[in-house]
Amino acid sequence: QSALTQPASVSGSPGQSITISCTGTSSDVGGYNYVSWYQQHPGKAPKLMIYEVSNRPSGVSNRFSGSKSGNTASLTISGLQAEDEADYYCSSYTSSSTRVFGTGTKVTVL
Amino acid sequence: EVQLVESGGGLIQPGGSLRLSCVASGFTVSSNYMTWVRQAPGKGLEWVSVIYSGGSTYYADSVKGRFTISRDNSKNTLYLQMNSLRVEDTAVYYCARGDLEKADYWGQGTLVTVSS
Numbered sequence: 001q002s003a004l005t006q007p008a009s010v011s012g013s014p015g016q017s018i019t020i021s022c023t024g025t026s027s028d029v030g031g032y033n034y035v036s037w038y039q040q041h042p043g044k045a046p047k048l049m050i051y052e053v054s055n056r057p058s059g060v061s062n063r064f065s066g067s068k069s070g071n072t073a074s075l076t077i078s079g080l081q082a083e084d085e086a087d088y089y090c091s092s093y094t095s096s097s098t099r100v101f102g103t104g105t106k107v108t109v110l
Numbered sequence: 111e112v113q114l115v116e117s118g119g120g121l122i123q124p125g126g127s128l129r130l131s132c133v134a135s136g137f138t139v140s141s142n143y144m145t146w147v148r149q150a151p152g153k154g155l156e157w158v159s160v161i162y163s164g165g166s167t168y169y170a171d172s173v174k175g176r177f178t179i180s181r182d183n184s185k186n187t188l189y190l191q192m193n194s195l196r197v198e199d200t201a202v203y204y205c206a207r208g209d210l211e212k213a214d215y216w217g218q219g220t221l222v223t224v225s226s
Contacts, residue, residue, distance in 0.1 A: 001171050003154070034211040038155070045204055045216035046147070046155060057214060089155050091210050097168050099145075099210040104154040 004029060004090055004102035011108040017078040020105045022090030023071060028100055030071035034093035037066055037075045041086045049088075050075060077107070085109045112136035112215045114205050119220030126195050126224075132188040132205030132217055140183045143209040146190050148201035149219075157210055158203070159190065173199075195224045 005023040012018040022029065022037075029035055035053045038046040048057050050066035053073065063078045073092075077084055090102035118130040132144075146158040159169045159179040167179050178191040188205050202221050206213035 036211050036213075038213075040155070045218060046206075046213075047216075048212065048214050051212040057212075087154075091155075091157070093209075093211055098170060099157040099160065099168075101147075101155045101157055101210075 001094070001096070001098055001100055004092060004100055006088075006090060006102040006105045008103070009106045009108065011110055012077075012080045013110045014080055014082065016080050017076060018080060018107065020075045020077075020088055020090075020107070022073040022075070022092075022102045024073075024092055024100075025071055027095040028092040029068065029073050029090075031095060032093045033068070035066070035068055035073040036091045037064075038089045038091065039084075039086045040089065046089065080109055082109050112207065114207065114215055114217035116203065116205055116217040116220040119203065119222045121223045121225065122195055123226050124195060124197055124224055127191070127193045128195065128222060130190040130192065130203055130205075130220060130222070132190075134186050134188065134207070137207065138183075139181050139186050139188055142207050144179075144181065144188045145206045145208065145210050145213050146179060146188075147204045147206060147210070147213075148199075148222075149204070150198075150201040153201075156201070160209055161188070192222070195222075197224050200224045 037050040040046045054066045202219040207215040
């Protein structure tokens, strides 16, 4: 049940696009379309941003998009804004019926 | 309005037990998957457990055999019974509506500190 691998940090200037990767195995990310992405601001509860690889919940900006190729999922934030500065975590269902988070990525808006 | 409120956290000695509660309003706990997630101080998120609407339960390896997820339908409340607590169980514990793949509402969290 090892955590999925994410880059520790990603940064970008306002208006730019950034992409966060989430690498797992064929037993989790690669095996199921149950990859989600969560945003967490300091001291706050996580917020669902993407579910089932590429679906956005109601109310989430269309600047956030998700995709998957093989064992790696990605979250892209386009038109980066100051409010996007936060920690981002991917998650996946696993073949042992457990769930696993990624290691987390700190997004900095320069 | 959907709301989740956790309680029951606190300071506990290693080896002790604690029961966390998550009172839900605006929806029916028993009709939904419900999830517990924790976050150690300064660390990332860790999935802990899920209970299906049908009653099936699943646990992270790190807590299996020590933690038990349950619900009280009459109180619309989710629980996490934590036994044999270890220092490494110190974390903020969050409850959430839904499975982790689509956990759309979260509580504010309750802090559990395991220390002698």
